[in-house]
Each structure stands twice: as C-alpha cells, then as structure tokens.
Amino acid sequence: VKAVETRRRVTASDVARAAGVSKTTVSYVLNDAPDQSIPEQTRTRVLEAARRLSYSPLSAARALRRGHTDTVLLVLPDWPLSRALSLIIESLTEELERDGLSLVTRKHKPSRPLLDMVREMAPAAVISLSELENSEVADIRKGGTFVAAALLTSPDSLLDTVVVPQALIGAWQVQHLAAQGHRQLTYVALKDPRVSSCRDLRLDGARRACLDLDLDMPTVADIDLTLESAATLVRKWRRSRPRPTGVLAYNDEVAVAVLAGMRSLGLSAPGDFAVIGVDNEPLSQFAVPPLTTIDQRHGVIARHLADIVTYGVAGKTPPQAPRSEALTLIVRESA
Amino acid sequence: VKAVETRRRVTASDVARAAGVSKTTVSYVLNDAPDQSIPEQTRTRVLEAARRLSYSPLSAARALRRGHTDTVLLVLPDWPLSRALSLIIESLTEELERDGLSLVTRKHKPSRPLLDMVREMAPAAVISLSELENSEVADIRKGGTFVAAALLTSPDSLLDTVVVPQALIGAWQVQHLAAQGHRQLTYVALKDPRVSSCRDLRLDGARRACLDLDLDMPTVADIDLTLESAATLVRKWRRSRPRPTGVLAYNDEVAVAVLAGMRSLGLSAPGDFAVIGVDNEPLSQFAVPPLTTIDQRHGVIARHLADIVTYGVAGKTPPQAPRSEALTLIVRESA
DNA sequence: CTGAAAGCGCTTACAG
C-alpha cells in the first residue's frame, strides 16, 4: 500500500514571498481593496505569482476573519420538494455562485433550531421558504445576518420580500378560464396538509380575481393523487348545481389526475370541464388532452432571489420583484 | 431608522468561564474526545453552561484548525438535472446532515477548475457525477480530500464506486419485456447530447441482457421531446422488418412521448408496442395507458452515497453497493 | 485529570 503524500497548502505568504511583497499587499491586490492604490507593476507581479502557484484563498480562514462565510442558507419546509421548487433551487445555486456565494439547503425541523444552525454556519444570508417566527427573525438579525423570506410569507411577517406571487398564479388561472367564457369555477388541491399554506395563497388570488371579474366564488375540494379520488370528485361536479365548467388545479399533478378521472367517466376537456394546471411539468404536454398550465420561470425567480441576497448583504434595498415576469401562461388544449 | 445592534458571539471561552474550566476542557467535552477521561461532574458542568449560553461552535474556526470543513462537494454535470437526480440530491442532503455534513453542489464547468474549488472550500469529500480526469482525481487526493464517483463512471477510472448501476436499469427493462413475450426490442433515447453517456450505460446493460436471453440486439433511435418526433419514429417501426414489439425508453419523458406518438396514429400500448420507462415520474401513473417503469429508489441511493462518504472520510472501505435494492419495477399497463 | 500556549490562514487597522 502506497501512502498518499499530501502536499502543504499554498498560502498567501507563499504568494507574497514569490512576488517579493507582504501578505498585506497580496490581500489588497487579490481582493481589489478599495481605498488602496497599488501600482500596476506590483499588482501584476502579485497576480502572476498567484497564478503560477495556483493559489486559492482558504474560505474558512477568510470567514473566520470576516465573521461570516460566503454561504447562503436556504431554509426549506420539511416536505418533499415540488419540481418547480427543485428547479428554482438549481437555478439559485448557479446564480449565487456567479455572485461568489454558495447555497446550502436545510429542512426546517423542530429538532434543530434555526438559530443554532445560523450561529454555527455564520452564513452571509438566510432565505426562508418556511414560516419564521418574528422573534426568530429578530434573533438572527441580531447576529448580523441578513434574512429574507420567499414564496410563502404571511402578511404580518417582519420580512417583506415575497418573490413568487402565489396569489398571482391563482389570479392568472381565473383570468384565463374567464376569458374562455367560464363563469362557474372550482378549485382542486391536494389533501396533503403540507402544501396547504401554498394552496391558500393561490386560492386567495383566485378568489380575488373572481371578485374583480364578477364571478361566483369558486367551490373548493381536495383530492389524493389517485384515479379514484379524482373520479369521485368529477362525479360530484356533474351532479352539482350550478355545475362548474372550469377547473383550477393546484398544480399539474392534480390537473392530470383530474383529466384521468374525467377520462375514466367518458368525459373530456375542455368540452366537459376545462382544466388549467400550474408548473408546466415536462410530461404535461403529453397529457390527454395536452394541459394548459402556468409556468413559473425559475430562472427569473432565482435571479431575483439572488438579487435580494446580494443587495441585502450589502445593506442596500433590493430591486422590486418582477411580478408577472415570473409567470408564463402556456395555452394547450385542456382549457 | 433604528440601528441594528449586533451582539458579540458566544465562544468557547465564554463557556469555559461560565463552567469554571479551560477552553481545552470545553473542547474535549463537546467533541467527546477519545483518550480523554473527564469526570462526570466536570462534563455536566460544561454541557450545562454550553446549553445555558446557547453556544454553537463556529464551523469556520473549526475548519481552519482541522484543515477541512464539514462540507461535501457534489460535482454535477453541466446540464439540467433529471427529476430522479433532484430527488437523490434532496435525500443526500438530509442523509449527510444526519452525519454532521453539509452538501454543496456545483456544476462542472471548464471555466472553473475543480481543483481550485476544492482548495478554496477544503471539503471533507468530493463526489462527482461528472467524468473526472484521473490526473484531477490524483491532484485532489494529494490535497488529502476523499473523492468518490457516482452514477456514471468509466471503467478505467481511478474511482471504483458506482452507485446506481445504470446498466442494471437497461437490463431490468429487457427482462420485463422478455418476460411478457417480446423478442424484438427497440431502444429510444433523447437527441440531447448531454445525456448520451448515461444513455450509453443503460443501453449497454440492455444489450447484454438481450445477449443473455438470446434476443436480437435492440435497434436504437433518438427523438426530440415533441409529438412529431415521436410519431415519426413510431411510423418507422411499423414499416420495419423485423418489427419491434417492445420499446425500451430512456426515461419516462421519452416513454410518454412515444405513447403520445402512438396515440396520434391510432395505436395503443401494449397491444401495438409495449413501452417501459425509467424514473417513475409522478405523472406517469396518469399516462394513457398508465406507464410501466423503473423507479430509482433515491432514499436507498442517497444513503449509500452518504455511507461511501462517511466511511471514505474515516479512511475505511465503504460497504458494498446495494445493487438491485436501488431499483423497483413498477408494473402498470403500458408493458 | 486539566490548562497555557501555539497555530490554522486570512484581513485590516495602524504606522510609517
């Protein structure tokens, strides 16, 4: 067995020695220190030496000195991530990397207080998709860490940065169905209690849109993701008076389950009931009939979330949320 | 505007003072230092003081001292993540957290050498889903960092830890179709060149299974994720001699596109062509007909990946990969 | 069993 020989790290001192300057100067050059005028020649010498030695500053050391890391902690609710959220996280990771920040995700569990995690990790910022107690937010801020909330925030929260206007999703769904002439709508969500807060925001937006458009309030029902559950609900709609003609689905999964339930009863969209989903799952285009849905543009959302963080960390006010730009209506055949 | 007052951190010194011992003892107690016998009373005093002060050790300081962080760097190929991979990452994050490790993901881009990232971050381990040069692996190991590869590794790699046997997926697909009496098979993948290495591994497994079962080699075709592209291929199958009766789809998206293509030509599964997918996407159960597919059990896979890391970091040999346990055949109607 | 001290690799006031 050959022992693995580990080489000593290249440090700023090595670069300094190679460039014939002090560590101080190396740091100034490498960090583009403002208020510091370095002659071009010195700067070049340092950069050249750093390149030659393949120097990478150790982030742990920098963090210890600065008091915080270059990490952004994303706190997630403790349930399986929707596809849409996975995509947002994926994009956000890339956007933050572009800003020199690393994303770390954690599910919010009662067993591990958020504040402890923050103290241990010393992140540059915290973004929470989970409800946070105002006192929790205050404690984190007291430690000097920037905190933002996203996607699902309650109105009385200390935080004012909602990124994806969930209510807008519900409103868009209603507007599209209304434009197709539907005046009796029904909302279908999942029985899963873990998505209820998100459901409530979307439903709220739908209700307000109905009010604006002078439609009756939508009826509401929750289903499981099974053919039987969906078929049972569809059967109920057929008997109800007034009979709904437009179906607002919580997401594409629900929408496709409803389409399957309709099919099992010999019904089809949009003739019997028009159905609109949310998420634009890849498979939705192949649903029978192809699903009309609302796409959450994860690139736009992630970029905005990254902006909130970078501005927030710098103590500046983040740019206004791009509201409708975050959504796209995808019209196919189901509505 | 009220200025935000930031409180000084609670450090090990504070705990030491409160407990009436030295920092050394605090560290010994909190880290359960082996070879160190601390009387129960001292231990209790320290633990109590730490709890009372809500002390959380700063990971940056610990990392600087130890020479590496508690971070695991997961290197991803630079293309959109499949749903299956997102789920694996989600589970892996939780499994590693249980072991006191933090997962950070990075897409492998030529612009940023992996070695630089490793030097800067000083992770406890690197897991790569991207092809790594042997020299790159050697350089990283020279720095004392444990490296493992997963999912897609080439046979001549320095790394020997393949976690999800992609070839097995292809083999299972063939075995299921063969058991249904299909003897002429065809493989359908995506035109997208970014998935070709994964495709090749699965296809390879399918071919070997055909050999074992004494079937003809499957024909191979790539499609785009559009109805037209799928329909064109289905039309071609109808004319070809020998005519395939079983379709091995690269994943559920391809499978559902094929089903849609068939439907557009008045054909249906499994009567005209039996179709089997991979991934068990949530919407696959509502495909027409419901899709038979292979589920990659992300929990099992993630746990094994986490084991590889924890054993590897400790310098021990990781347990054998749970091969077939990582897969489940989901039989529905399409095959 | 316990503690004083060194040192991990940075950044940044401060002095020149």
Next chain:
DNA sequence: CTGAAAGCGCTTACAG
C-alpha cells in the same frame, strides 16, 4: 504605497 502585527475561534500536542 507598503508591511509588521493583531486577532477572528477553534483544536490539540505538550507539560504538569
């Protein structure tokens, strides 16, 4: 314009 020095908060060999 540049550098010597302090110090961020830990862990751990070493001495008692």
